[in-house]
Amino acid sequence: MTEPVIYDIGRPGLCAMPFPAPDVPRAPLPDGMVRDELRLPEASQLDVVRHFTRLSALNHSIDKGFYPLGSCTMKYNPRINEDMARLAGFAGTHPMQDEEVAQGNLHLMFTLQEWLKEIGGFAGASLQPAAGAHGEFAGILMVRAYHLDRGDTQRRKILIPDSAHGTNPASTAMSGYSVVEIPSDSRGNVDLAALRAACDDHVAGLMLTNPNTLGLFDEHVQEVVDLVHGCGGLVYGDGANMNALLGIARPGDLGFDILHYNLHKTFGTPHGGGGPGSGPVAVCERLAHFLPGPIVERVDEGNPSLVRREPPEDGDLTYYHLVMPPKSIGRVKVFHGHMGIFVRAYAYIRMHGPDGLRRVAEHAVLNANYLQARVGQWFPIPQRDRICMHEFVAEGTVPGSDVRALDISKRLMDFGIHPPTNYFPLIVHEALMIEPTETESKATLDTFAAAMAQIAREAVEQPELLHQAPHTTPVSRMDEVKAARELVLSYWNVKQ
Ligand SMILES: *Cc1c(COP(=O)(O)O)cnc(C)c1O
Numbered sequence: 131m132t133e134p135v136i137y138d139i140g141r142p143g144l145c146a147m148p149f150p151a152p153d154v155p156r157a158p159l160p161d162g163m164v165r166d167e168l169r170l171p172e173a174s175q176l177d178v179v180r181h182f183t184r185l186s187a188l189n190h191s192i193d194k195g196f197y198p199l200g201s202c203t204m205k206y207n208p209r210i211n212e213d214m215a216r217l218a219g220f221a222g223t224h225p226m227q228d229e230e231v232a233q234g235n236l237h238l239m240f241t242l243q244e245w246l247k248e249i250g251g252f253a254g255a256s257l258q259p260a261a262g263a264h265g266e267f268a269g270i271l272m273v274r275a276y277h278l279d280r281g282d283t284q285r286r287k288i289l290i291p292d293s294a295h296g297t298n299p300a301s302t303a304m305s306g307y308s309v310v311e312i313p314s315d316s317r318g319n320v321d322l323a324a325l326r327a328a329c330d331d332h333v334a335g336l337m338l339t340n341p342n343t344l345g346l347f348d349e350h351v352q353e354v355v356d357l358v359h360g361c362g363g364l365v366y367g368d369g370a371n372m373n374a375l376l377g378i379a380r381p382g383d384l385g386f387d388i389l390h391y392n393l394h395k396t397f398g399t400p401h402g403g404g405g406p407g408s409g410p411v412a413v414c415e416r417l418a419h420f421l422p423g424p425i426v427e428r429v430d431e432g433n434p435s436l437v438r439r440e441p442p443e444d445g446d447l448t449y450y451h452l453v454m455p456p457k458s459i460g461r462v463k464v465f466h467g468h469m470g471i472f473v474r475a476y477a478y479i480r481m482h483g484p485d486g487l488r489r490v491a492e493h494a495v496l497n498a499n500y501l502q503a504r505v506g507q508w509f510p511i512p513q514r515d516r517i518c519m520h521e522f523v524a525e526g527t528v529p530g531s532d533v534r535a536l537d538i539s540k541r542l543m544d545f546g547i548h549p550p551t552n553y554f555p556l557i558v559h560e561a562l563m564i565e566p567t568e569t570e571s572k573a574t575l576d577t578f579a580a581a582m583a584q585i586a587r588e589a590v591e592q593p594e595l596l597h598q599a600p601h602t603t604p605v606s607r608m609d610e611v612k613a614a615r616e617l618v619l620s621y622w623n624v625k626q
Pocket of ligand 1: 261262295297343368371392409
């Protein structure tokens, strides 16, 4: 990197922040609290502002440009969500405050639980898990608790289609189950014959992503669910792709027993930087007692722990309190989960309303099908004959050229576009998984299509241009293996 960094701009003695005079007597710091060996930069406030403003623009983000990163739902996050999450009453509450003085927060959490039940068609919900993968883990622990509670101890296997996200087998293994992979058929559905053969009384459940990571709604979802239920297993739904279903189909109605939501994907929290997220789980009636807790419950006759209570002026005795479901798998998170994301999801759902949520899904699906038709002019699409849901997977290959998906993705960065998801799902050769989301205009989709057309031409005419891309970013083609294995996190280590 040739650009100046804060350590070089700074000078000893400069200070960005005037500290207020202390209002308590000065006292020496305890030994060991001041570490003189740390080479912290000293810089003026302007230097610091410029430093961080420059850094903030180096990375790509949804606020800078198109971000069709498949399966991640990089939609525009309405600014109203941020305003709501920063309201002092939400942002300033401490999780150890008494229920009595946190009724507004609990009301919001309760309402969000209710909405998530309604949207997915479920009987219970818990907001505890911190992200999608964490929701999976909680979900599989519930599967386990359910079988053990019935004295059904011989179930050891969780069935997972080969198109699944890597977190599915990881959550399964962490819960102590073994993974049985189920192949996909030629149309991208779960292979029913293979599933039938795997279904026996050792099956604890199936983890199904629907629409799956090929962007396809399983054409036999009812048979899949019935086969698993038929052998005594439960059906877990990976809800990362709920953006395709909102207001149109409810996993609970399809027979799913558990579903996690990725609030940060579907309901408008920025998540390009890796978190925090939120992965609530919703369940059918027979699993409600096993939910991770505490969850929020509403009492209509006032605070149950107070013997006498002055009726409030408006006569409304509604009271919210935290309860542990009777057979709960326990806590999976400190305190109550990620409140800031609950507020954003609440604001998002409230703002859209039921009809608006349905339009989100309709436009997400429409945009993906439009792009599938355009991109399919230049790149192979294995499931072209099918209508995709909110995303589709193309092959990053061009006849007569040796370019790979990675080259195409890197070249897209020169157009100010974030690459699609690469090499996932694993069952598509040179996979490029493209998810435009509902928030992009036709003009943006056309710009992307034009970039793909140009890249397809370049792949034949000047393949080196693609092999060496990107050309316009602060850092060009990296040795990604070396970058992952020999991560250097300290500036001083680079300098020395
Ligand atoms: C994103 C995703 C996950 C994991 O969710 P996180 O919130 O990132 O933990 C799981 N499955 C699928 C299909 C996903 O797209």
